[in-house]
Amino acid sequence: MAAFHPRPEDLPSEFAVFPLPGALLLPRGKLPLNIFEPRYKAMVEDALGAGRMFAMIQPDPTQPEVPPGPGLFQVGCLGRLSSFSETEDGRFLITLTGVARFRVAQELAMRNGYRRVRADYGPYRADLDLAPRSLGLDREAFLAALKAYFSQRGVDANWDAIHRMDDDTLVVTLGMACPFEPAEKQALLEATTEADRAAILLALLQMGAAGPDLPPGRVVS
Numbered sequence: 001m002a003a004f005h006p007r008p009e010d011l012p013s014e015f016a017v018f019p020l021p022g023a024l025l026l027p028r029g030k031l032p033l034n035i036f037e038p039r040y041k042a043m044v045e046d047a048l049g050a051g052r053m054f055a056m057i058q059p060d061p062t063q064p065e066v067p068p069g070p071g072l073f074q075v076g077c078l079g080r081l082s083s084f085s086e087t088e089d090g091r092f093l094i095t096l097t098g099v100a101r102f103r104v105a106q107e108l109a110m111r112n113g114y115r116r117v118r119a120d121y122g123p124y125r126a127d128l129d130l131a132p133r134s135l136g137l138d139r140e141a142f143l144a145a146l147k148a149y150f151s152q153r154g155v156d157a158n159w160d161a162i163h164r165m166d167d168d169t170l171v172v173t174l175g176m177a178c179p180f181e182p183a184e185k186q187a188l189l190e191a192t193t194e195a196d197r198a199a200i201l202l203a204l205l206q207m208g209a210a211g212p213d214l215p216p217g218r219v220v221s
Helices: 038-048 122-128 139-153 159-164 167-177 182-190 194-209
Strands: 014-019 030-035 053-057 075-086 092-111 114-120
Touching (some): 014 038, 038 053, 038 075, 038 092, 038 114, 053 092, 092 122, 139 194
Parallel strands (some): 014 053
Antiparallel strands (some): 014 114, 030 092, 075 092, 092 114
C-alpha cells in the first residue's frame, strides 16, 4: 500500500507553482530540487505547514511575459514533499514526488514572492490510480534506442539500475531525467495515456540519437 494515496477530493484546489524550464515532474516520479532563492524557500516553508504540496510547471516560451512573470504552460504536475533537509548555508534539499497533473484554471495573487494557481484536475484524475500499468512497451527496442541516445550524448548510465526498473518506472524516470527541450518535456507531461508517453519517449530517444554530441553527463543512477 502506498504511504500517500489521496482521493481526488483530498487534493488542494489552490497551491504554489514553481516555474522552472526543463524541469519535468510526472505522477509517481521523484524530482530532487536544490532550493536557494528566498521566494522559493518561503514556498517550501509554507508548503511544509500546509499539506506539503506545491506544483512544478514550465514557462511557455511562446507566451508573452506579463506580470507576475513569464507565461506558463497550462498543464503542470502537483507534487508532495517526500524528503527535506537543510544545508549549513541555508539551502533546502528536497524531493518532490509527483501526485497528479492539473490544468491551470486561474492564476492567483502571489504570496511571499511566489506564484499560485487554482487547478482543474478533471482530465487527470486517473493519475491517482496506483495500479500497475501496461504500457505495451517493446523493451528490447526501447533499450536499444536508449543505448544509442546515451552513446550519442556521452551519458554514463547505471545499466543495472535501468534493467531492474519496471516499464512504468523506467518511462517516468527517463522522461524526467533526459535533457529534452521544454516543449518535448511538455509533450511527455501532457500525453493522454502512459502508453502514449512511452511512445513519445521512444521517438524522442530515437531522434536524439541522431543529434549533435552534448557534454558528458550522468542521467540515471
